[in-house]
Amino acid sequence: MSWQIAALQQLINGLAVGSVYALIALGYTMVYGIIKLINFAHGDIYMLGAYFGFYAITMLKLPLLPAMLVSMVAAAIVGVLLERIAYRPLRSSPRISVLITAIGASLLFQSTAQLVFGASFRPFPQAMPFRRIQLGPVFITNRQLLIFGVAVLLMVILHVLVTYTKFGKAMRAVARDKEAALLMGINVDRIISATFALGSALAATAGILVGMYYNRIDPYMGMMPGLKAFVAAVLGGIGIVPGAVVGGLLMGVAENLVVTLGSSTLRDAVAFAVLIVVLLFRPNGLLGKKGMEKV
């Protein structure tokens, strides 16, 4: 295989992984947009989503898509509770307190998962038979197609929701100015809960997709993708919904192309190198405008 073909193959793999990053990054960016919090426990909700999917398939004997829905709902509930119990009481505290709480919540989720689900990794049930589709010199797997399909579908739904519906407009109003939103009769607490629910449901789907893709899940699986998705959100411009998608895809492609260039050990380093370079030249992210964040 010549290097061009290898690069093309890694591009496909990168887009698949990138779609997953994008799904997770959307949750980071929406939560940041609305309460200016980097929810460091978000990667762990992704992990929980994978386990919820695992049990829905193995114990409830559900097919893949219904299992995904069950996991989305369960993760949404966890996300809403997390905000309600850990973050809401700190709403008027300094940002650093909430940030530390988020890190604490992340550790709590990981340890609890280790206690309940066991520390060792589990093979994820293959709810669909593996197939590989030849596309000229490269191939794409049916799992990758599933990832693209589900990711694109969810992103389109989210876009329509945020741009055109009354809920989406209320969400953007709350992100702009909570007090003014309250005065319009918008129940700000409820909108914030809904934002956590949405972000968590997207992360749960990502968890299941990755479980299927890599065929394994473990209680710490949320750490690295969570961190990378956070980087992806910052890359695209944190708080900007399309930015999360662009950042996620870019991140996935970049780290897979490095593998082509011969170094799979540098894979994780690349994500952060990309971040440093982009932020040097565009501190507000790729889609961010200068001075976007108003005080």
Added chain:
Amino acid sequence: MIMLEVEDLTVHYGVIQAIKGISFQVQEGEIFTLLGANGAGKTTTLKALSGLLPKTQGKVRFRGGDITTTPSHALPALGLVHVPEGRRIFSGLSVADNLLLGAYHRKDKAGIKADLEAVYELFPRLAERRKQDAGSLSGGEQQMLAMGRGLMSSPKLLLLDEPSMGLAPILVEEIFRFIQEINKRGTTILLVEQNAHLALEISHQACVLETGQIALAGSAAEVAADGRIQEIYLGAG
């Protein structure tokens, strides 16, 4: 009929008592103005009425019902709408979306549509810019948008905080004409203003706040004629 009844309202910022037990009544159909120098407690009073600041003491009744502890987001549905100081429009959303957010609590689609047309008729400049980002409007247009957004909530009582702040003199007069027009169409108005002269001209009742207490109250004409108003403004200014 009494639209709003404020009784012994007290508000604290931390340990500082910003409002020291004030009482007043706003009658249905009138323009009631709250005057006072900077820091006298005008904005604080409005924020406490609309639930943005906690009240340490006192009672607030709106159209006969107790709203002392009603959360902010539940007030527009009752008919009490607060247009905050500094306009606070939602930039990034279109003019039309801003107006529709004013009608967030309403379910009557036909009524919302009719009110939207009425707002566009009242403020033709908003109609011209309905698709534009609200953040791109001029200061005067943003004030019109803030007032229009308030009207979309279908208010019985509109709390207007410093609607003329930061506007060119010619726009200030325009804004005051709009306030009068909104009032003529049947909305009671509780106005907070720095511009005492113009405010008293269009008001029915007025009261003057001085360091969190009511220093002077009565009909707008009485307050305007009272020599003490100069003193209060100049003295505390």
